Amino acid sequence: MTRIETFLSEQAVTSADKTFIQLRKDIVEGQIQAGSKLSETELSTKYAVGRSVIREAINRLVSCHIVERKANVGARVVALTPEGLIDLYQIRESLEGMAARLAAKNMTSQEITDLNGLLAAHFQEVKGGESYYQEAGDVDFHYRIILGSKNNQLISLLFDGIYHLVRMYRVQLGMAGPRVTSAFDEHKHIVQAISNRDEELAEMLMRRHILYSRNNIEQKLISN
Amino acid sequence: MTRIETFLSEQAVTSADKTFIQLRKDIVEGQIQAGSKLSETELSTKYAVGRSVIREAINRLVSCHIVERKANVGARVVALTPEGLIDLYQIRESLEGMAARLAAKNMTSQEITDLNGLLAAHFQEVKGGESYYQEAGDVDFHYRIILGSKNNQLISLLFDGIYHLVRMYRVQLGMAGPRVTSAFDEHKHIVQAISNRDEELAEMLMRRHILYSRNNIEQKLISN
DNA sequence: ACTGGTTATTTTGTCGACAATTTGGCTATT
DNA sequence: AATAGCCAAATTGTCGACAAAATAACCAGT
Numbered sequence: 001m002t003r004i005e006t007f008l009s010e011q012a013v014t015s016a017d018k019t020f021i022q023l024r025k026d027i028v029e030g031q032i033q034a035g036s037k038l039s040e041t042e043l044s045t046k047y048a049v050g051r052s053v054i055r056e057a058i059n060r061l062v063s064c065h066i067v068e069r070k071a072n073v074g075a076r077v078v079a080l081t082p083e084g085l086i087d088l089y090q091i092r093e094s095l096e097g098m099a100a101r102l103a104a105k106n107m108t109s110q111e112i113t114d115l116n117g118l119l120a121a122h123f124q125e126v127k128g129g130e131s132y133y134q135e136a137g138d139v140d141f142h143y144r145i146i147l148g149s150k151n152n153q154l155i156s157l158l159f160d161g162i163y164h165l166v167r168m169y170r171v172q173l174g175m176a177g178p179r180v181t182s183a184f185d186e187h188k189h190i191v192q193a194i195s196n197r198d199e200e201l202a203e204m205l206m207r208r209h210i211l212y213s214r215n216n217i218e219q220k221l222i223s224n
Numbered sequence: 225m226t227r228i229e230t231f232l233s234e235q236a237v238t239s240a241d242k243t244f245i246q247l248r249k250d251i252v253e254g255q256i257q258a259g260s261k262l263s264e265t266e267l268s269t270k271y272a273v274g275r276s277v278i279r280e281a282i283n284r285l286v287s288c289h290i291v292e293r294k295a296n297v298g299a300r301v302v303a304l305t306p307e308g309l310i311d312l313y314q315i316r317e318s319l320e321g322m323a324a325r326l327a328a329k330n331m332t333s334q335e336i337t338d339l340n341g342l343l344a345a346h347f348q349e350v351k352g353g354e355s356y357y358q359e360a361g362d363v364d365f366h367y368r369i370i371l372g373s374k375n376n377q378l379i380s381l382l383f384d385g386i387y388h389l390v391r392m393y394r395v396q397l398g399m400a401g402p403r404v405t406s407a408f409d410e411h412k413h414i415v416q417a418i419s420n421r422d423e424e425l426a427e428m429l430m431r432r433h434i435l436y437s438r439n440n441i442e443q444k445l446i447s448n
Numbered sequence: 449a450c451t452g453g454t455t456a457t458t459t460t461g462t463c464g465a466c467a468a469t470t471t472g473g474c475t476a477t478t
Numbered sequence: 479a480a481t482a483g484c485c486a487a488a489t490t491g492t493c494g495a496c497a498a499a500a501t502a503a504c505c506a507g508t
Contacts, residue, residue, distance in 0.1 A: 013295040014461065040490070050463045052276070055491090056283060063287035065377065071237040072469050072490060087377040090322060098318035153289065153311040157381065238491065264460070274493045279461090296460060296499050 019047050020057040027066055027077055028168040038067065038075040064161045066168065082221050085169050088162060089214035093207050095158055096142065100190060100206035103148030104199040112195055115144055119191055122184060141187055145194070145206070175217055186212070243271050244281040251290055251301055252392040262291065262299040288385045290392065306445050309393050312386060313438035317431050319382055320366065324414060324430035327372030328423040336419055339368055343415055346408060365411055369418070369430070399441055410436070 012018040023043070026032045038058060044051045058075050061067035069075040078084070107115070122137045146158050169175065186209040193202040236242040247267070250256045262282060268275045282299045285291035293299040302308070331339070346361045370382050393399065410433040417426040 016461080017295070041488090050461095051490095052462060052464095056280075056461095059280065059283060060287065063284065065380065071241070073471095074490070084377075087375045090326065090375055091319070091377055091381070094318045094322035095315070098314060102314065151311045151314055153308075153315055156289065157315070157385075161381075240491080265458095275460095276492060276494095280491095297501090298460070 015049055016053045016056040019049055019053050020060050022047065023054075023057050024061060024064075024066060024164060027061070028164055028171060030172045032077060034077050034168075034172060035079040036077050038077065040074075065165060080169055080172060082218075085173075085217065085221070086214070088166055088169070089210060089217075091162060092158075092166070093210045093214070095154060095162070096146065096210055097203045097207040099146045099149040099151070099154055099158070100194065101149075101199045101203035102151055102154070103145045104194045104197050104202040106150040107148035107194060111144070111148055112191075115141075115148075115191055115194070118144065119188060122187070138183065138187075145190070148194075173221070175220060183209070183213070239273055240277045240280040243273055243277050244284050246271065247278075247281050248285060248290060248388060251285070252388055252395060254396045256301060258301050258392075258396060259303040260301050262301065264298075289389060304393055304396060306442075309397075309441065309445070310438070312390055312393070313434060313441075315386060316382075316390070317434045317438070319378060319386070320370065320434055321427045321431040323370045323373040323375070323378055323382070324418065325423045325427035326375055326378070327369045328418045328421050328426040330374040331372035331418060335368070335372055336415075339365075339372075339415055340419070342368065343412060346411070362407065362411075369414070372418075393441075397445070399444060407433070407437070 010017070010021065012021055023032075027034075032038075040051050040054050040058070043054045043058075047054065058067055058069065062069050062075065065078065067075050067077055118137075118140060122141070125137065143159075146155055149155065186205065190202060190205045190209060193205055234241070234245065236245055247256075251258075256262075264275050264278050264282070267278045267282075271278065282291055282293065286293050286299065289302065291299050291301055342361075342364060346365070349361065367383075370379055373379065410429065414426060414429045414433060417429055
């Protein structure tokens with residue numbers, strides 16, 4: 001099992017773990033509508049677990065800002081707003097910029113070699129016209145750099161918190177968009193900077209990369 | 225009630241809220257030792273609430289990285305390590321830098337006026353030789369700028385998560401340190417940049433400010 | 449005395465029941 | 479008809495009990 005997989009596949013051992021992951025999936029992928037109320041008893045029967053388990057799952061979703069809860073009233077899935085998406089991308093710009101800086105400092109040469117390999121594989125796909133790239137490939141690229149930062153707090157913030165919310169926006173607002181080839185070039189330059197151990201440039205390029213991505217998404221939001 | 229206070233005094237309505245806040249306080253301030261085990265039944269009698277309430281409180285502490293839990297084994301207060309502190313400061317540098325940038329863009333002129341007022345008040349204290357400054361004053365300064373970012377996700381990340389952990393290190397490793405006057409000058413320049421709506425400079429100065437603070441703390445860690 | 453396996457004990461995870469709070473609807477009064 | 483107050487239904491919050499898992503203690507065999 002690769003390093004990435006161990007981090008991503010949070011091995012769910014308890015019933016609350018599984019319910020949390022399932023519920024998050026159902027919300028992120030839109031099976032449960034954004035903004036809708038989460039009734040504990042209802043979910044309890046739906047997922048065939050006790051209400052305690054549902055409560056714990058909901059509480060965890062509250063912690064990653066996917067659900068909001070008012071005391072004695074109940075929990076609702078967050079609403080997807082343009083402002084919320086912008087907030088997320090500002091944080092991504094900040095944190096992933098720092099991640100790239102730290103990756104340039106802390107990645108092993110083996111990890112950098114692997115990253116170059118990933119880039120080469122993506123290049124083949126892009127050349128072959130597969131638009132498969134952007135979903136899995138882009139995510140994989142960013143994950144490796146974040147892991148390369150070796151900052152566990154940073155890794156957890158992005159993986160456990162931000163990324164699920166970003167994916168929720170992506171899926172539900174249909175942001176499967178293009179920007180494939182230009183994004184590839186940006187990735188290439190970032191990897192070059194990391195290979196050169198140029199922390200300053202790596203951070204700057206990553207920030208630009210995410211800023212462009214945000215601009216791209218904002219345009220789509222407006223056109224809707 | 226000022227804007228800051230509404231954000232800081234999380235009004236605890238349920239019993240789980242109060243227990244969470246109390247437990248966090250006891251951990252952050254060292255009443256409960258770092259690295260120690262958190263027995264649910266034990267805490268249940270200690271705080272005179274049911275075990276469900278304790279469980280919920282612990283789960284929330286897990287979400288803000290103050291406690292770690294292993295399934296079917298139990299929860300422990302995190303250990304305080306130099307690496308952990310560095311991780312935190314790297315994140316602060318990144319996020320608060322972005323906060324300063326956004327504050328330069330989004331703070332109202334009234335808020336900027338207030339911020340200048342705060343600075344003036346601190347100057348009087350520093351001049352008067354009160355070292356009171358650095359604890360409350362420094363925190364107040366940073367809080368206002370973070371709030372000034374108007375990015376709720378960012379605000380929550382720092383207030384609900386990072387800052388309690390930072391305070392835990394500060395309190396338990398006795399980082400009440402000096403650096404008062406130099407920090408004041410740094411604050412002054414940051415406020416100037418924000419007043420000029422110079423986003424770029426505000427971010428850069430804030431990052432430097434936090435970097436210096438980190439260097440200062442690291443030196444103390446070594447000398448111990 | 450030491451190691452391996454087995455049983456007890458303790459601790460966590462889950463469930464259903466009860467208490468407290470909110471919400472919606474009803475009645476009465478103006 | 480509108481509003482205020484009150485009551486009923488539903489939902490959340492908390493508790494204690496039971497189930498499952500891990501740790502500790504114990505015993506047997508070498």
